[in-house]
Amino acid sequence: MNDLLDLTIAEARQGLDNGDFSAVEYTDAHLKEIEAANKALNAFLIVTDEKAQDMAKASDERLAKGEAGALEGIPIGVKDLFCTKGVRTTACSHILDGFEPPYESTVTTNLWEAGAIMLGKLNLDEFAMGSSNETSYYGNCVNPWRRDGDDTILVPGGSSGGSAAAVAANLCPAATATDTGGSIRQPAAFTGTVGLKPTYGRVSRWGVVAFASSLDQAGPITRTVEDAAIMLGVMASTDEKDTTSIDIPVPDYLEEMKGKLKGLKVGIPKEYRVDGMSDEIAALWDQGIEWYKDAGAKIEEVSLPHTKYALPAYYIVAPAEASSNLARYDGVKYGLRVEGDDIISMYENTRAEGFGAEVKRRILMGTYVLSAGYYDAYYLKAQKVRTCIKKDFDEAFKKVDVLLTPTTPSPAFAAGEISGDPLEMYLNDILTVTVNMAGLPGISVPAGMSSTGLPLGLQLIGKPFDEGTLLRAAQVIEDASGELPAPARWWS
């Protein structure tokens, strides 16, 4: 076991500043670990080792000159949904075969400008559509966690499965991820990592392959709450290139985290006790409530009556927006092209071969609900329900500062266990999707272990642009749950 790999971002920054080790050494340790583990985990699709070493050397020079950025010398994995200049970007779809973006996303630009080092591109569900990383064209990503005494392969969750698995297995201290219906928080819960989905508009979507534009938001997966604060501080910005990015200055999240906890009002939404929630998840939730009481917070039950409608509304809004966004993949501008007799058959052949089953299903669902005569009945209705969901939260946040819920109804499941039934797979997002529908920030924090030895997460939901309070509250769970085990390194 290499100690460098266990360091959090905060610890590594200290070590680099002190000269305990160099950015090159720190980066090489991660590249070596990726080499050893990736065959088993399939978290990284591409390892940009030469680029990483060059960036690490440049970091060491800046460190020597005392010009270190907030993430100076920190190696990071990038979900393969972020465009990276000259480095293949696929969204894990066959249809983007060989695509090398001529530009860099705003989020990754922010990271490199702060001194971070790119290790490579990470696995995900195709176009971020999935909750198990089983729809990737490049194969399943594997959860570093296994049940006690059982070597069944488990999914890392999705869509940011590669990001979560890589961080959990110490292949990188942090990774970028995106969340449209739970794609940061659910994999974080399945892998014992911290996953933060910021307020819609806090982080630029420019250069991130679009899935559902009114729901997509990028955020970090890390091993600690403090690291999530450091990452968000760099990833967040206002961006002229994204008209939905909001002109609010990025606060100092580390400073905002330091505030007092006493008197914090924590809401418990009663509708989140959903059917099928396991007893141990319900018990973990109760444990979480006790932790907040012990920390001096006030607990209050709140009601979010439209909760059960968030998921069906999501499965109208997200496919509708996806069908529109994915119209650009036509075999003309980039990626795969399958010839046909004429231009229409070229389009149809290209998209038939280029998209996987789940992506096709969602495009067709979206095309149907937007087609003539159905727009009002489906899309407009869903957007009205969305207003109802948002109003529920507005009411709750008049009384409380944050909401506490479980992140998922169950721990990580086995590969193939529920991939046969799309509706059953969709239910994985039942506790996370409301947050995207209302545009709020949410975070999943490791809080305990299942009876089978798997990590479990609790979710906190915050007010718009109040990530500071969210992070401060999240620290309570991290502190109270104490040192949780790390996955057994069965892959080495």
Place this chain on the structure above:
Amino acid sequence: MQINEATVRKIAHLARIKVTDEEAKSLETELTSILEWVEQLNEVDTENVEPMTSAVETAVKMREDVVTDGGYAGRIIRNAPKSDDNFFVVPKVVE
């Protein structure tokens, strides 16, 4: 809402995705079950509710209508499966 095979084929054509007979059959069942499941939204009274248009209330950002970027056709065309002299090449559309 029951989706039949003809509807699947119609929307697949609108979406420009060729589907096999086998795919059309399974999509018929899958899309029908998803649409039946979303029917529950009809339980929500949305009589006087405005549709959500943005997650956070904000004024639309304005900017000068000027060219801020461009002049690099070569970079844009570089990823095209077929190109010629900085143009995308598609199958013949006009006889």
